[in-house]
Amino acid sequence: MRRPIIAGNWKMNNTKAQTYALLGELVPLVADAEAEVVVCVPYTSIWAAGEAIKGTNIKLGAENVHWADKGAFTGEISADMLLEQGVEYVIIGHSERRQYFGETDETVNKRVTTALAKGLKPIVCVGETLEERENGKVEEVLVRQTEGAFKDVVAAELDNIVIAYEPVWAIGTGKTATAQDANDTIAIIRGTIAKLYGEKNAEERVRIQYGGSMNPKNAKELMAMPQIDGGLIGGASLKAVDFS
Numbered sequence: 001m002r003r004p005i006i007a008g009n010w011k012m013n014n015t016k017a018q019t020y021a022l023l024g025e026l027v028p029l030v031a032d033a034e035a036e037v038v039v040c041v042p043y044t045s046i047w048a049a050g051e052a053i054k055g056t057n058i059k060l061g062a063e064n065v066h067w068a069d070k071g072a073f074t075g076e077i078s079a080d081m082l083l084e085q086g087v088e089y090v091i092i093g094h095s096e097r098r099q100y101f102g103e104t105d106e107t108v109n110k111r112v113t114t115a116l117a118k119g120l121k122p123i124v125c126v127g128e129t130l131e132e133r134e135n136g137k138v139e140e141v142l143v144r145q146t147e148g149a150f151k152d153v154v155a156a157e158l159d160n161i162v163i164a165y166e167p168v169w170a171i172g173t174g175k176t177a178t179a180q181d182a183n184d185t186i187a188i189i190r191g192t193i194a195k196l197y198g199e200k201n202a203e204e205r206v207r208i209q210y211g212g213s214m215n216p217k218n219a220k221e222l223m224a225m226p227q228i229d230g231g232l233i234g235g236a237s238l239k240a241v242d243f244s
């Protein structure tokens with residue numbers, strides 16, 4: 001019903017040469033994957049990545065997109081620019097962007113609605129910080145971030161949008177949420193989608209990934225959970241064998 005989706009988030013890693021090398025190794029390793037496979041790469045690697053995965057089952061993703069068509073937004077990239085390079089998926093609202101680059105629920109929503117209108121598929125990141133978790137605010141934060149991201153998103157678009165639940169305290173730390181905890185927290189997010197779009201749409205059409213120190217050791221257990229539809233992989237996506 002919900003096809004698993006495994007996406008690599010390379011973050012600020014890999015030059016053009018490294019992109020060719022990594023994807024050259026990855027292509028045969030995932031050729032028979034049952035899951036949808038995506039690599040989200042830095043802008044400067046998009047062209048090389050597109051060439052390296054041409055004709056394969058790996059799909060191309062970017063790590064951000066601006067909401068304006070074009071104009072005076074130094075350092076930003078538009079949806080049309082990404083589409084022209086063959087990009088299909090785009091990560092939006094990653095916690096690193098919320099934390100270091102002033103991303104808010106409102107700007108996340110602007111990027112999401114623009115991406116969808118242009119035909120890009122957003123991977124929208126939500127997740128609580130350690131402080132929010134310790135203060136019992138997990139549900140409040142996830143409901144706020146999810147509702148914020150989906151404002152003005154119509155039900156017809158639900159097949160084209162993926163959510164990544166990434167507890168901030170688990171990113172790059174080696175600490176993973178337990179599979180049960182990740183599953184139960186993702187159920188909260190799916191419940192929020194159900195309130196907005198109905199139970200059936202939430203169950204059948206919206207894929208929710210887990211992200212945060214997912215690796216070859218814990219992937220199987222996480223993927224076995226009924227609520228978890230895939231992974232958004234950081235560090236482990238930089239090694240072909242680990243990612244595959």
Ligand code: 13P
Pocket residue numbers: 009094166170171172173174211212213214232233234235236
């Ligand atoms: P790590 O897998 O390195 O913890 O990163 C997760 C992440 O932020 C993916 O977007």
